[in-house]
Amino acid sequence: MDMASLLELCENIRHRILEVVSKNGGHLSSTLGAVELIVGMHRVFDCRENPFIYDVSHQAYAHKLITNRWKEFETLRQFGGMSGFIKPSESDFDYFIAGHSSTSISLGVGVAKAFALQKKNAIPVALIGDGSMSAGLVYEALNELGDRKYPMIIILNDNEMSIAKPIGAISKYLSHLIAGPMYQSVKDRIKKLLEKMPDSATYIAKRFEESFKLITPGILFEEMGINYIGPINGHHLDEVIHALNLAKDMRCPVIIHAQTTKGKGYEIAEGRYEKWHGVGPFDLDTGSSKKATNAQSPTDIYSQTLLELANEDEKIVGATAAMPGGTGLGALIDKYPNRFWDVAIAEQHAVTSMAALAKEGFKPFVSIYSTFLQRAYDQIVHDVGIMSLPVRFAIDRAGIVGEDGETHQGLLDISFLRPIPNMVLFAPRDNASLKSAILFASNHSSSPCAFRYPRGKFIINDGIFENKDFIIGKSELLLEGGKILLIGYGNGVGRAYEVYLSLKTSGIEAGLLDLRFLKPLDKDLKKILNSYSYAFVFSDSYKIGGVGSALLEYIADNDIQIKLHSFEVKDSYISHGNTGMVEKSIGLDSSSAVDYIIKNT
Known part of the structure; x- marks a missing residue:
């Protein structure tokens, strides 16, 4: 052309x-x-x-x-x-x-x-x-x-x-000159000259080349x-x-x-x-969004709640890695620029620097998307975990994120955090319980902890179940009945509740358990599980090393007689697209789960 x-x-x-x-x-x-x-x-x-x-x-x-x-x-x-x-x-x-x-x-x-x-x-x-x-x-x-x-x-x-x-027009001209044949020729000649000249004469030649660079x-x-x-x-x-x-x-x-x-x-x-x-979709003429944005997202709730706590407790500090707007930390950076930091695209540095703040008695919150937290795994293990420093990991965009696809799905955090000794893992089910989770994290000072929440919104709305404070290692039995127990973790509680409603319409009774804590698991879980014949797990995470895996380990260790099936993501990378369509394509939507449960109980 x-x-x-x-x-x-x-x-x-x-x-x-x-x-x-x-x-x-x-x-x-x-x-x-x-x-x-x-x-x-x-x-x-x-x-x-x-x-x-x-x-x-x-x-x-x-x-x-x-x-x-x-x-x-x-x-x-x-x-x-x-x-x-x-x-x-x-x-x-x-x-x-x-x-x-x-x-x-x-x-x-x-x-x-x-x-x-x-x-x-x-x-x-x-x-x-x-x-x-x-x-x-x-x-x-x-x-x-x-x-x-x-x-x-x-x-x-x-x-x-x-x-x-x-540095203006002169810099621009010299920069092109440096790339051109004349400068490269001069540069090569200087190098050859330096090789032949005695040490006493190389100083002038070196200064000549360096001065040429310094004005660019x-x-x-x-x-x-x-x-x-x-x-x-x-x-x-x-x-x-x-x-x-x-x-x-x-x-x-x-x-x-x-x-x-x-x-x-x-x-x-x-x-x-x-x-x-x-x-998202927008009007080309005005630039205004075509999507309604009235509902508060989990990120909004996190931002507001952490800011309220930070107003009352000067020990609360935090960091994010080039995502102040996406993680909700922007408002805290604006108000408290000496206590909250955007460290740029440096997740490893974010984690390790917050570990030092934890050692000095502060209450650091590390706010990072699930997919990007993968970049700082060694720092979580080595700099936080071994010394059991109370760094709080707020894991945004956990679960299937939709249109961004394989590189951004937040499906691995449970699997890679669960094996870390001293790590406490918990998850809220809705906006109200997210506030309680943040409060729990701010008060938990004996070890690192991590809580996860989804992109956009929770499946379940506030008010369906009464919100209670998080107590370490305590689950919450929301509904009882039948021989089937639906176990939800985090946003999975909303999916389990959808399944519960569908089963009820079909005349099938079921119990509903909000696991709340994945690590440590509830000590009374054995008593709950022994009351049911079948358990079905719902969590926006990989099956390998996930919530179902943790429960199967617990069942084996405690000789519990119950059949458990996990509706977590199988061993594959998940492509992009509308979240609902993606979930249906891999059999994780509510209707697919209901069909499976009816056929297998």
């Missing part, structure tokens, strides 16, 4: 993204801001030979549209449709799955190593946002890349904060051994293409610093607005 055709393509891509995301929901501001960068990547490189590695990959809608998915794009994030992230099983043009941040450079280094061993004349191209640069994995990868000097291109999409402040904003990367181009305007397509061609010819590690605007092309969303990062 000529330049005019490429610019027209960029406009068409933006129009298509807005058209579909306004109907389906999805990631918006980041993907609108990356259009010219991705078009430029495809103009300069064939991604079948030179893999494109997208960090997080929610900014890669333009890539999907360019690579034969224009029509299919209308199924974005729908059940059975196109993923909102890069997915190799969806297209041969997608190189590596990505839903968590800060992995692209490490992956790129691995690809570069493979190409070196295979003697392939190809270059991995990574696109990473400035926010992702806050994670330690990035610098581990850059450290090795700068030492090994593998050919690799890293495009830094700077759309929110500057890594280093631009790329000194951080240059000092790590990564060549730097930029800053460039990431929306000037000819500038993007020029920089990519320069980097391609250099045959070494290069970082291109591109400055872009989030939401580019849709004025309502342009700028640093967190609410436009991920959106």
Whole structure:
């Protein structure tokens, strides 16, 4: 394509993204801001030979549209449709799955190593946002890349904060000069000169090269051994293409610093607005949401309740990892900036730093999505668990999260937290009991503890059952009767209650138990279980190592004669789509559970 055709393509891509995301929901501001960068990547490189590695990959809608998915794009994030992230099983043009941040450079280094061993004349191209640069994995990868000097291109999409402040036209000119043949030639000559010169003369030569770097904003990367181009305007397509061609010819590690605007092309969303990062269906003309938002979410309840407790107790502190809005911690950071912190994309640091605060007598709350807590597992075990420090883990987005799919499902936290000695695990069933759970966590000071709650809303509404305080290791028998016991944990209590109502309509009596605590289990559980012939478990978690597994261990240890079946997620990754449709597809919806219970009791 000529330049005019490429610019027209960029406009068409933006129009298509807005058209579909306004109907389906999805990631918006980041993907609108990356259009010219991705078009430029495809103009300069064939991604079948030179893999494109997208960090997080929610900014890669333009890539999907360019690579034969224009029509299919209308199924974005729908059940059975196109993923909102890069997915190799969806297209041969997608190189590596990505839903968590800060992995692209490490992956790129691995690809570069493979190409070196295979003697392939190809270059991995990574696109990473400035926010992702806050994670330690990035610098581990850059450290090795700068030492090994593998050919690799890293495009830094700077759309929110500057890594280093631009120094105007002179800096821009010199940055291009550094990437060009003259500077590279001078640099090579300096190196050869240094090898031949006596030690007494090398000082002047070194100062000459260093002074050239110091007047550019790329000194951080240059000092790590990564060549730097930029800053460039990431929306000037000819500038993007020029920089990519320069980097391609250099045959070494290069970082291109591109400055872009989030939401580019849709004025309502342009700028640093967190609410436009991920959106539900909205009206294109006004930007207003098409979904009713009157009901309070568990995240809202968590935010309000923790703020109320923090107002009364100055020992309460907390941290989140780049998700202050998503976890509800934003309001606490605003009011108490010296007690609550957004540590950026650094879940490991969030956990370990809060462990130190716990040791100093504070009451730290770590607020992280279930899927992202996986990133800090060693810190939970080593820095919190061994010393039994009272760090409170508030696990948001637990369970099936819907349209984000495999990389974001919150299904593993129970399985990986349960084996940790000293860890207390509990879960509320509704908004009212969530408030009680937060209060319990704030007062629990003898060990670490973790409580989980779902995205959006609980299945069961407040007021159906009386709310009671959490007492460690105590379950709550909500309903009695029949030979069938329905056991719910957390949001699973709502699902168990739906099943109870359906069974009752069919003339089948059942009991309903809110387990409340998974660790420790209720000491009186044996007495409850011995009153029933069948038990059925409901929890938004994996079956392996999950709630049913814990109960089976308890049943075996206590020689209880009861048949137990768990309606937890089987051993597979769960795809994206409407939560109800996803649950039905894997047999976890209420009607499927009722059918199974009737046939097997």
